[in-house]
Structure formats: structure tokens, C-alpha cells
Amino acid sequence: MERVASSFMCSSLLVVLLLLSASRPAHSKVRVHRWDISYAFKSQDCVRNLAVTINGQTPGPTIRAEMGDTVVVHVKNNLVTENTAIHWHGIRQIGTPWFDGTEGVTQCPIVPGDTFTYRFVVDRPGTYLYHAHYGMQRSAGLYGLIQVALPAAQVEPFSYDYDRSIILNDWWHDTTQQLSTGLASVPFVWVNEPKSILINGRGKFNCSLAAANQVCNATSPDCSPFVLTVVPGKTYRLRIASVSSLSAFNFEIEGHDLLVVEADGHYVNPFAVKNLNIYSGETYSVLFTADRDASRNYWIAANVVGRRPGTEPGIAVLNYYPNHPRSTPPTARPEGPLWNWNDTDYREQQSIALSRSHPDYIHPPPATSDRTILLLNTQNRVEDGRTRWSLNGVSHDMPHTPYLIALKEGLRHAFDETPAPERYDYENYDVSRHPPAVVNATISTSIYRLKFNSTVDVVLQNANTLANSSNSETHPWHLHGHDFWVLAYGTGKFDPRRDTSKFNLVDPIMKNTVALHPFGWTAIRFRADNPGAWAFHCHIEAHFAMGMGVVFAEGVDRIGRLPTSIMGCGDSKFLRGRHH
Amino acid sequence: MERVASSFMCSSLLVVLLLLSASRPAHSKVRVHRWDISYAFKSQDCVRNLAVTINGQTPGPTIRAEMGDTVVVHVKNNLVTENTAIHWHGIRQIGTPWFDGTEGVTQCPIVPGDTFTYRFVVDRPGTYLYHAHYGMQRSAGLYGLIQVALPAAQVEPFSYDYDRSIILNDWWHDTTQQLSTGLASVPFVWVNEPKSILINGRGKFNCSLAAANQVCNATSPDCSPFVLTVVPGKTYRLRIASVSSLSAFNFEIEGHDLLVVEADGHYVNPFAVKNLNIYSGETYSVLFTADRDASRNYWIAANVVGRRPGTEPGIAVLNYYPNHPRSTPPTARPEGPLWNWNDTDYREQQSIALSRSHPDYIHPPPATSDRTILLLNTQNRVEDGRTRWSLNGVSHDMPHTPYLIALKEGLRHAFDETPAPERYDYENYDVSRHPPAVVNATISTSIYRLKFNSTVDVVLQNANTLANSSNSETHPWHLHGHDFWVLAYGTGKFDPRRDTSKFNLVDPIMKNTVALHPFGWTAIRFRADNPGAWAFHCHIEAHFAMGMGVVFAEGVDRIGRLPTSIMGCGDSKFLRGRHH
Structure with missing residues (x-):
């Protein structure tokens, strides 16, 4: 009888502690959504066609919340044979890296019949997106908006009706x-x-x-x-x-x-x-x-x-x-x-x-960076004859065991542990040459491991495609789990000895997506301060499907216990039961 | 040291016992296949179109084996967002009910990136099929033949060049x-x-x-x-x-x-x-x-x-x-x-x-049956307005936890435990009335539990569709895990008191698929002698997708330990790790 009572008291105490530890503002709310994902015929452009819908709609419902709120989305996969995963684009998932919704990076896909629950805090006001992050499923119609309002007591630096x-x-x-x-x-x-x-x-x-x-x-x-x-x-x-x-x-x-x-x-x-x-x-x-x-x-x-x-x-x-x-x-x-x-x-x-x-809202960047990664964006052929996009000659291949699980649980051989290349031969590579001198690239699941809390610069470098004519494309690059400072845009080839002087260290905007213009370069800086594994990739659906992305991992030892709901695929098959 | 040695001896003994228990003929072989499942563009009817292929081909390769051989197929799912499962149609899977390849009945779907290994004995000579058994994926091109030859010493009752x-x-x-x-x-x-x-x-x-x-x-x-x-x-x-x-x-x-x-x-x-x-x-x-x-x-x-x-x-x-x-x-x-x-x-x-x-090859059926299930085949509407096919007013809904796992592991609530209906109101139902008097049906995951080693008759009864005119369709019914005796075909409504006299109990052919003709009935008999959970369904892909099937379960207590490879979905998520 005593043991029962003490056990009950312990549980109650635990509940109280958990409630306190949530440390959300007193007025923050939990916004709960229940979504059924299914195919439906729509005539979005007047032509009847299949779309992946949320509760029968595409675009899906707008998620509205107030800064500090917790958003909970119960995603029921009602597709017949296809899996899914939903990314909350622009939400940094601080403390919840497992709910970033990036298949292969932060979770296993949600199989038909399953309900997966995303739960995360929207910690900043503003306009964000959500969309499928699995194969090219975003193109099929699974997307929508997230609008996070300021707390009622705060005002924005502009007004409108x-x-x-x-x-x-x-x-x-x-x-x-x-x-x-x-x-x-x-x-x-x-x-x-x-x-x-x-x-x-x-x-x-x-x-x-x-x-x-x-x-x-x-x-x-x-x-x-x-x-x-x-x-x-x-x-x-x-x-x-x-x-x-x-x-x-x-x-x-x-x-x-x-x-x-x-x-x-x-x-x-x-x-x-x-x-x-x-x-x-x-x-x-x-x-x-x-x-x-x-x-x-x-x-x-x-x-x-x-x-x-x-x-x-x-x-x-x-x-x-x-x-x-x-x-x-x-x-x-x-x-x-x-x-x-x-x-x-x-x-x-x-x-x-x-x-x-x-x-009035300048977040000054660190004055210097600890590391600069140059990423040459090229179109290539790989061994089996496929056309791919590559970064420094490496075309990204998504593994079937999500990086986050592999890293946290120490699953070896889930991905290529060779570090991804830090730079390209920038002294000799002619970014405007057509066709390019180097045609071939390799496929790899390798990643960049970042020192926790270090400051990282990434300089995206554009170049000519495989075309025989002068041709370079625009690539919008999106970083998961962070905002970055946009330090500079430049044309031609970035010179690490000279072009850092062009960086705006005074009042750069922070963003999560930035354009790399044809034949140009774009420099960004961010703090590797969010424990997790995070995709950084061209947001053109076809380009990412063709390998145009990298993965950053940082502070893995600081990540809490992973929810078993993200497991079940690849080498993480047997973890679910063990953790359960 | 002693314990290590004794443990080693035990293992060795176990291996020997396992080898003996396999009881395959001395000359039987293991036929190993490695299949990559992927989409490819084909022009099968001159129109360029996607197909699901095996090693780039549709139809897939013919599996050739000799009676008693073990067939091993390593199925690598290289579809981008879709799962798969492959059924070995006509192979009874005696002792391996978990490798029947029926998603929702005997296994979880194989997710992209996974390799699932099927391993089964082909215990009878003849011509069989394999095909996807997941959604309508068979229609997409995933199918092929299995040819099992007699042992060299045996001859068939006919000759050819x-x-x-x-x-x-x-x-x-x-x-x-x-x-x-x-x-x-x-x-x-x-x-x-x-x-x-x-x-x-x-x-x-x-x-x-x-x-x-x-x-x-x-x-x-x-x-x-x-x-x-x-x-x-x-x-x-x-x-x-x-x-x-x-x-x-x-x-x-x-x-x-x-x-x-x-x-x-x-x-x-x-x-x-x-x-x-x-x-x-x-x-x-x-x-x-x-x-x-x-x-x-x-x-x-x-x-x-x-x-x-x-x-x-x-x-x-x-x-x-x-x-x-x-x-x-x-x-x-x-x-x-x-x-x-x-x-x-x-x-x-x-x-x-x-x-x-x-x-010369008559397998006489048992003279009497222990149970007769009448299955009225009707087209119906269900609650949400969808058009479905039903058996005795129940349209089958595939659960997301495979029956075999739910039954063997005692997972409650994985499916509707109410027994599926044994018969319809055959005295009053007018099978030729159009439109039919009863339009509505219910959706259920319920099944038929069969007494192990009992003899079961199933009489499939056809009827008018929902059409206002006289219309009844042909339904080829396929039974997994068994061959059945084809006792009789009849026209009109089967009368249990009278029409059993039409049964051929002398020399009925055994089959695994039988036609139910328009406005007719077909009577089959089988022995529930194969421990497992087995689909019995109309082989028209669209009809099965619309609920035209039932599931039989028998001898579940006799089933050996399930391989963890079939688990991972629905309520079987957490079993993989526990068993591992």
C-alpha cells in the first residue's frame, strides 16, 4: 500500500516537473491538427489530375499559431502504397530535431495506415511553409503555410489593416x-x-x-x-x-x-x-x-x-x-x-x-567563422550513366537509415563515414567553361560534421551545366534547423583570399533559403548550435532528387532520447522494440 | 570454459537437427534470385508508359525449379516512395506461411531501400505465378511465372518435345x-x-x-x-x-x-x-x-x-x-x-x-465437409458512399497489422474479432433481381477462423450487380495456402438442401483459382491443414481493391516463430526489436 502511494506521488511529481520543464510562456497554446493524407482527383489547372491532399485539399490548411505555441499534427497516411513525411520549413525544431520531417535525414517514412505525430514549438513569429519531404511528393500537392503571430503584447515594425x-x-x-x-x-x-x-x-x-x-x-x-x-x-x-x-x-x-x-x-x-x-x-x-x-x-x-x-x-x-x-x-x-x-x-x-x-532587428553575425565550406554546384554524369547534380564532385545519395538515428544510436555502415569534401579545386576550376572540363562525379551518402556551437561559412559557387553552351541555373538553397546570415552575393568565381571583404557583417538579413544565381556565388554564415542532422539542399524538387544536397550534423551527443516513432526502416528496424 | 563448449555443442546439434528436419530430397537445390524492383519506362503496347519492373523487365524472369527445391528470392525495393510485397501464387507455403507475400495478411510491406528475402519450398510440380500483392501494383507490371519440374526420375502423364x-x-x-x-x-x-x-x-x-x-x-x-x-x-x-x-x-x-x-x-x-x-x-x-x-x-x-x-x-x-x-x-x-x-x-x-x-492422379476429396460457408458476391454501397464488393454484406478492409502477426502474437484490436458471416439470407435473397433489394454493405476486417484439419466447403454465389439491368460478372476466386477440389458449377441460386447432390466427389480437379460465372454458383472443398492466415479473393485487381475477399485462419497455435522481417507496420512495430 505504501509502495503504491509513493509510486503515485512520484508519478505526480514527474508530471509537475515535466510541465514546468516545458518552459513555454504562460499563455502559449497547443494547436492540434489531424490530417488525412490521400490521393484525390483535382482540376487545379482545369485538367483533372491526381493530387496528394490533406483532408481532401491542396494546398493544405494553413497552420496558425502564436509565437511559443506548440503545434501538434497527427498525420494519418491514407495513401494506398506510398509512404510520406512532412517537413516544417523554416521551423528550426530546437530540441525536437526528430520532428523535422526529412525522410532519410531525421525520420523513417510514414507507411500507409500509420499515424505519425509531429510536435514542435514555433519559437519565432513569421511566415513559414510545410511540405512533403519524401521523393518528389511535394510536387504532387502536399504543401501549405504556417503563420506564426507575435504575442498579443508585441508589435511588428510595420502596420497594416x-x-x-x-x-x-x-x-x-x-x-x-x-x-x-x-x-x-x-x-x-x-x-x-x-x-x-x-x-x-x-x-x-x-x-x-x-x-x-x-x-x-x-x-x-x-x-x-x-x-x-x-x-x-x-x-x-x-x-x-x-x-x-x-x-x-x-x-x-x-x-x-x-x-x-x-x-x-x-x-x-x-x-x-x-x-x-x-x-x-x-x-x-x-x-x-x-x-x-x-x-x-x-x-x-x-x-x-x-x-x-x-x-x-x-x-x-x-x-x-x-x-x-x-x-x-x-x-x-x-x-x-x-x-x-x-x-x-x-x-x-x-x-x-x-x-x-x-x-531595429539586427542580429549581428559572429565577426569571424571557424570554418569555410566551398560548395561547387555542378551538373555531372555518374558511373551508371545517370545525370546528377553534385557538390564538389559528390552527388548526394539519401541513405535508408536516417542520419539522425544512425548518428545518435551509433549504427555503423548506415552511411559513408568519409567526410564530404570541404572545397573544390577553386584555383583551377573554370566555372564558365562549357562543356565543363570535369564531367564525372561520384555518388555518396557522406556528410559534414560540424563542431557544436562553431561558426560555419558556406560559399555556394555556381558554374556551367553540362551544356555545350554557356548555361548556368538558379538554385535556391534551403537549410534545415537554422537560419543563416546572408553575407554576400557575387558574380564569377569566389576568391577566398579576396571576396570575404565583400561580406556584410553589419546588418545581414537572416534567412533559411537563399538564391544562388547563374555563374555567381552566395556566401552565408550560421552557428552550428542546434543538435541534430540537417539537410541543406537545392529546393528545386528535381535537383534535390538528382543529388543536389548535403547534410550537416552537430552536437549529436547533446540530443535527447529519440522517439521510436521515427524508427523502423533500414538499420533502425530493430531499435523500435528495444526502446519501447 | 565448459559452458562455452557445451553451448557450442548445443548449437552444432541444433544445426544438424535443423538440417535433418528440412527433409528435402537429397538432390534438391536452392535456387537463389536477386531482384531489384524499380519503375522503368516501357512501351509494352507501343505507348511509352511507366511499369514496375524486376531487374528492368516486365514480365519478370521465370523462376525454374525442380520439385522439392528451395527458392530464395532477395527482393530489393528500389521504388522511390512505394512499398511492395510479392505473392507466390499457387505455392502453398507449407511451413512458411509468413512468406506468402500478401501485404496485410502475411507480412508488412517492404519499404524502399529494404531487401526482403522470401524462402520457400516448391513441393509440387506444375505451373505457377508470382506477382505483387499490394494495392494494385500487380497491374503495374510486377509479375511472372514459376515452373516447377518433376524430379528427373519421374514422368508426366503426357509427352511433348x-x-x-x-x-x-x-x-x-x-x-x-x-x-x-x-x-x-x-x-x-x-x-x-x-x-x-x-x-x-x-x-x-x-x-x-x-x-x-x-x-x-x-x-x-x-x-x-x-x-x-x-x-x-x-x-x-x-x-x-x-x-x-x-x-x-x-x-x-x-x-x-x-x-x-x-x-x-x-x-x-x-x-x-x-x-x-x-x-x-x-x-x-x-x-x-x-x-x-x-x-x-x-x-x-x-x-x-x-x-x-x-x-x-x-x-x-x-x-x-x-x-x-x-x-x-x-x-x-x-x-x-x-x-x-x-x-x-x-x-x-x-x-x-x-x-x-x-x-491416374485423382486425389479423392473427403466425402463430407465439417462446415459450409456460403458467400454471396454482391456489389454494394458503403456508409461513406463508396462502391464496393461484398461477401454476405461485408466488404473486406485490409488491416495495417498483418493478420498472421496479429493472430500469432495475440495483438488485440488489430482487426475486427467478430466472426465474418457464415452465410446470407439464401432463402429470401433474389440473386437475379435488379437493382438488388439490398444496396448497402458494411466494411470490416473480420475473418473466418477454421478448425485445424477440418474440411470446409465454400459455395460462391453470384448475383446481379448494382445495375438496374440484368448484369452479373465473372469472378475468378483464388485461395492462398491451399489447393481446393472443384466440386461443382451451377446456375441460379445454390440450394444447400438439394444442390450438394451435384457435387463431383469422384474425380474433381484440384485448383487454386476457380471462376464464378455470372448468375451462377461454384462449390469448392478444402482441408484447413496449413497453419497460417490465408487470403481468398476475387483475382480481378479492381474487385479485390474494392473489398472482394475474405481471410481464413487455421492452426495458428502450430505456427513456428515468425521471422521479424515480416514485421514493422501497424501494431507489429515494436515486435521486431523484441524478437531480434
Whole structure:
């Protein structure tokens, strides 16, 4: 009897301690979501096609929370034969590296029939994303927004009347199985340009171009353009995010200047633009005021940039209340900035303009770094004839035992323990030569191990693709588990002896996704202060599938006990029961 | 030291005992196969399309073994996001119920990156199949033949000069994801008729009908008709198998009679046919002699029967050596038997003719049965509005914890423990009424528990579909883990008091797959003598996906320790580590 009582008291004490240790602000909430992931037929661009949906919808529901809240998402996989995993893009997962949702890095895939529970704290205000991080499943429609508000007592360094959001995507008519098989085939089958651009999941394919075996219904409500209704005179915060699989977008609202105030959850030094270039994985907030001729509606457009035009822009409507929301603007649709092989300059200048932090919110970077990793981005052939992307000659291969589990549990042989290469032969490599002198690369699961709390610089270096002509692509690089300072963008080849002088150490913006422009370089700095294993990769779905990524690991000895729910695949098969 | 030695001796003794207990004939071999499962683009019917392949091929390699051999197949799943499982159709898996390869019944799915090893004894000679048993993955191309030869000292009750094989399939241009999503949608989206019929993986879609977004190459070697070259005067054993997803086939070789000698691995009372009806999941051996005009080639054709024609027949060429193998036969392609709504009679008569065992190989059935399960086959609506198939008003839902594991390990709540219904209201149900009086059915994971070594009769009863018109379909039912005696085929409603007198208890053929004809009934008998959990289901891929199956369990207490490789999903997650 005594033992029972004392055991009960111990349990109670434990509960109290656990509650205290959670150390969330007194008013923080737990936001619980229950999601069923399943295929459904949608006509997002008027062509009936399969999409991976959340509770029947694509894009999925927006997760709204307040800074400090805990978000809980119960993900039930109702796909018939496919697994899944969901990444919370921009959420650093401090203390919960196992819930980053990156298959192969932080967890095993969620098999059909299973319910996996993600639980994490949203510790910073701002605009974030979530999306599938498994194969090319993000392309199939599994994505959405996360909006984290400031606590009620705090104010942002700008004001507005209403808060709205837009999420951009590009869309194919082939399935992700077809697309990914093509990319891994010899000879290589490229995904080609998208069939349409989606704004909030709605696009418009020209039904007269539809094939005989396609059902194209131009009047389907699924593809009715998104309408953003505004009240004349009011100021709007518009959150703009992109999960595109390939395309870079130029976003504009006809006749309305946009004041950029937030990028990837950080306050930028406010900067006015006519139009905004946005790369896959980025989020922005812009302010605009509905101060134009209120008797008509206006076009909202997302034009493809950085690649030769050919895809119709994504279109939405800015509707001035009380005009009819379906009243077509009297003007021609915006064409976007004039494209030529050098739209790079314009885009790079805007990247630079948006890379300064709001003066009241500067997080100064460490003055020096402990380590500089140069990452040469190249297109290559590998031994079996496949076309791949590589970093310093290594094309990343995702292992089937997640790195986090392998590292923490000491599973040997789960990945290549040879350190990934720190740099390339930067003195001799000609980044503009075409075709490049070096064609071949190797495949590896190797990673970068970072000293805990060290400061790391990464300089992304672009180069010519395998093309015989002058050709270099834009790569938006996304880092998991951290924000980084954007120190500099440069053109040509980064010179480690000279170009560090160009680094902005005064007021660099922090981001989680940054563009590497054609034939240029981008330098970032971050603190390796988040114990875990973290992907850093090109956010173009096809490029990551072709090996364009690396993995950083830090502070593994500081990671707490892993939840068994992330285990079950590869060499982690037998851990679940042991830990249970 | 002593303990080490004694432990070593014990282990050695164990090894010796295990070797002895395997009790395979002295000359039996272990046949090892290593298979990579991956998607590849193929042009099986001239239209370029994804297929699930084994080592790059569809159909996969034929497994050849001798009776008593052990077949070992190391299956590496190289699909990107999809799991798999492979069933060895017709192999009873005596002593290895865990390697039947039926996802949800005998194993968890094999996740990408994993290698699963199947190991089983082929204990009977004959012609068998293998194919994916997960979602509708069989339709995607994962299938092939198993040929088990008699030991060298034994002879078959027929003779021939050469042994050849043909495997039939039907083929769609939609992916299995599209097909299965349609079947589970509200409103229901039927898969429709196949785009083409494949003979040994080769079909011919009319490229002039191809859609603009399809690549159709009429001269692709992938779709060059299969050529069966014969030497004049020689006699051939032709093994014919069907893995079709929907279609019943009528198979013929122009101008050549076929003597049916084997069905599903058993010797039938030899019966000559002009053409052979073959249902999905069946295998036959026929003998024919190349005794016709040797100056020309002949058509081989597989025409769709049982459904209104509309699909071009599958075509191959019988090539008399030394004619050119591509020399087109001078005659019109065989049309197949004239189709009308009553081709049922002809097919049923052939079923009956082929249901007698070879007189020298009669395995007499037990004279009486211990239990009779009546299974009314109906099309229904379930609560959420989906269209399903049901047995006695219950539509089968596959659980995510395999039955075999749940039963053996005593996992409660893994499935509905309510016994599945033993019969329907056969006195009052009007099987020909249209639309049927009862429209609704319930979904359940319930099963039939069979007394070990008991004799069980199952009478499959057909009925009208949900259609308002008179309509009943052919369902080929396949039993895992057993062969059954085919006792009778009948038309109309089976009357348990009267129709048992029609049972053939003298020389019934044993099979593993049997047709249930429109508006008819089929009675089978089997011994529940194989400890395990076994699926019994309609072999039409779409019908099984819509719930048209049941599960039998018997002798669970006699099952040895389950391999941990089959675990890892649902409630079996935590067993792997415990057993390891």
C-alpha cells in the first residue's frame, strides 16, 4: 500500500516537473491538427489530375499559431502504397530535431495506415511553409503555410489593416512517379517546363491544348482564379510563399508597389519593389495599399523568370470591393520583366537589396567563422550513366537509415563515414567553361560534421551545366534547423583570399533559403548550435532528387532520447522494440 | 570454459537437427534470385508508359525449379516512395506461411531501400505465378511465372518435345495510383476496359488513337509481337497463365487444337479444345502439335470474353520454322468465340469439362465437409458512399497489422474479432433481381477462423450487380495456402438442401483459382491443414481493391516463430526489436 502511494506521488511529481520543464510562456497554446493524407482527383489547372491532399485539399490548411505555441499534427497516411513525411520549413525544431520531417535525414517514412505525430514549438513569429519531404511528393500537392503571430503584447515594425496570403507553385500533368523515373533514367528524361503556375492551388491550362485522354474543364471551380478582395484605402500585409518544384517567379500586383518587410520570418530593411522575385522555399511579407482607381479590378501575376518563358503566368485577381470579384481587369495581363539570358542581373540586384535586416532587428553575425565550406554546384554524369547534380564532385545519395538515428544510436555502415569534401579545386576550376572540363562525379551518402556551437561559412559557387553552351541555373538553397546570415552575393568565381571583404557583417538579413544565381556565388554564415542532422539542399524538387544536397550534423551527443516513432526502416528496424 | 563448449555443442546439434528436419530430397537445390524492383519506362503496347519492373523487365524472369527445391528470392525495393510485397501464387507455403507475400495478411510491406528475402519450398510440380500483392501494383507490371519440374526420375502423364510458356495480361495507360484513387472516389470512377492485351508483355495499341501527350511508337521492340517458333511435326507443351487485372481471355492458336493437360499444377483429365477460356490467376498446360501447313505462320490470339468486346485482342505469332518469324499470317486474326450476353453458357461448359482430374492422379476429396460457408458476391454501397464488393454484406478492409502477426502474437484490436458471416439470407435473397433489394454493405476486417484439419466447403454465389439491368460478372476466386477440389458449377441460386447432390466427389480437379460465372454458383472443398492466415479473393485487381475477399485462419497455435522481417507496420512495430 505504501509502495503504491509513493509510486503515485512520484508519478505526480514527474508530471509537475515535466510541465514546468516545458518552459513555454504562460499563455502559449497547443494547436492540434489531424490530417488525412490521400490521393484525390483535382482540376487545379482545369485538367483533372491526381493530387496528394490533406483532408481532401491542396494546398493544405494553413497552420496558425502564436509565437511559443506548440503545434501538434497527427498525420494519418491514407495513401494506398506510398509512404510520406512532412517537413516544417523554416521551423528550426530546437530540441525536437526528430520532428523535422526529412525522410532519410531525421525520420523513417510514414507507411500507409500509420499515424505519425509531429510536435514542435514555433519559437519565432513569421511566415513559414510545410511540405512533403519524401521523393518528389511535394510536387504532387502536399504543401501549405504556417503563420506564426507575435504575442498579443508585441508589435511588428510595420502596420497594416488586413493579413492575407498567397502560395505559389508550378504544376505538371505527369505523376511524380513518371517525373522521378525520368530523372533517374538513362538516357535522362527531363521534367521539362511546368504545364501551369498555381496561385493558391489554382491555375489555368489552355483546354484547347489538352490531349484527348485529358479531362479539361475551363469552368471547374477548382481552377477559378484566386480572388484577393481589398477595401479601398486599406493597407494589406500579403504573405507570399513559393513551393515551386522548378520555377523562379516574378510576382506583381498590377499598378501596386510592394513594400517588402519580412523574408523567411525575419524583418528586412523595408524595400519597395514593383515586383518581387521569389524562389522556391522562400517566404516574404509585403505591404501594399489599395489606393488605386477603385472602380476596377487588377491582375495579380506570377511570371516565370530565370528560364526561357513558355509557361503561361499564374494569374489571380485583386478585387476592389464592391466590384464584382469575377469582373475581369480591363488591362492586359502583366508580362513580367522582359526576359533575356541576362535577367540574372536584375534578379541579383533585388536579392542584394533585400539582404539587409531591419535596423531595429539586427542580429549581428559572429565577426569571424571557424570554418569555410566551398560548395561547387555542378551538373555531372555518374558511373551508371545517370545525370546528377553534385557538390564538389559528390552527388548526394539519401541513405535508408536516417542520419539522425544512425548518428545518435551509433549504427555503423548506415552511411559513408568519409567526410564530404570541404572545397573544390577553386584555383583551377573554370566555372564558365562549357562543356565543363570535369564531367564525372561520384555518388555518396557522406556528410559534414560540424563542431557544436562553431561558426560555419558556406560559399555556394555556381558554374556551367553540362551544356555545350554557356548555361548556368538558379538554385535556391534551403537549410534545415537554422537560419543563416546572408553575407554576400557575387558574380564569377569566389576568391577566398579576396571576396570575404565583400561580406556584410553589419546588418545581414537572416534567412533559411537563399538564391544562388547563374555563374555567381552566395556566401552565408550560421552557428552550428542546434543538435541534430540537417539537410541543406537545392529546393528545386528535381535537383534535390538528382543529388543536389548535403547534410550537416552537430552536437549529436547533446540530443535527447529519440522517439521510436521515427524508427523502423533500414538499420533502425530493430531499435523500435528495444526502446519501447 | 565448459559452458562455452557445451553451448557450442548445443548449437552444432541444433544445426544438424535443423538440417535433418528440412527433409528435402537429397538432390534438391536452392535456387537463389536477386531482384531489384524499380519503375522503368516501357512501351509494352507501343505507348511509352511507366511499369514496375524486376531487374528492368516486365514480365519478370521465370523462376525454374525442380520439385522439392528451395527458392530464395532477395527482393530489393528500389521504388522511390512505394512499398511492395510479392505473392507466390499457387505455392502453398507449407511451413512458411509468413512468406506468402500478401501485404496485410502475411507480412508488412517492404519499404524502399529494404531487401526482403522470401524462402520457400516448391513441393509440387506444375505451373505457377508470382506477382505483387499490394494495392494494385500487380497491374503495374510486377509479375511472372514459376515452373516447377518433376524430379528427373519421374514422368508426366503426357509427352511433348518442347516446353514453352505464355503469360497474358491486360494493360491501362493510367497509373495504378490513378486507377485505385478512382475506385475509392465518390462518385465512383471505374477503371474501364483495358487499353490493350499483352502476351508475354507485348501488346499493340493503335498509335493513331494515341493522345497528343503520349509517345506511341508502333515499331518499338517493346511491342513487337511475341513469336513462338515451332518445328514442323513436333509437339509442344504450352503453359498459359493469366495475371489480368480485369479481363477473362479466350486463347487460341489458329488452326491448332489444344489438349488441356494441366490446370493450376494438377493433371486434368485430358480434354481437347479449339480455344481455352482462362481467368485471372489460372494457369494451364496445353499440348499441341505443329502439324499444319508448314509454309506459313499462324495467329495466336487472346480475345476478351465475358465483357462486351471493345478491346483489341492480344496477338502473337506461331512461327513454323524455317519461315521468317515476322512473316504475317495470310489469314484474318481470329475473332474469338462470338460474343453475346450469353457467352457464359459456353464458358461454363468448358469450366465443367476441365474440372475432372486425370484418372491416374485423382486425389479423392473427403466425402463430407465439417462446415459450409456460403458467400454471396454482391456489389454494394458503403456508409461513406463508396462502391464496393461484398461477401454476405461485408466488404473486406485490409488491416495495417498483418493478420498472421496479429493472430500469432495475440495483438488485440488489430482487426475486427467478430466472426465474418457464415452465410446470407439464401432463402429470401433474389440473386437475379435488379437493382438488388439490398444496396448497402458494411466494411470490416473480420475473418473466418477454421478448425485445424477440418474440411470446409465454400459455395460462391453470384448475383446481379448494382445495375438496374440484368448484369452479373465473372469472378475468378483464388485461395492462398491451399489447393481446393472443384466440386461443382451451377446456375441460379445454390440450394444447400438439394444442390450438394451435384457435387463431383469422384474425380474433381484440384485448383487454386476457380471462376464464378455470372448468375451462377461454384462449390469448392478444402482441408484447413496449413497453419497460417490465408487470403481468398476475387483475382480481378479492381474487385479485390474494392473489398472482394475474405481471410481464413487455421492452426495458428502450430505456427513456428515468425521471422521479424515480416514485421514493422501497424501494431507489429515494436515486435521486431523484441524478437531480434
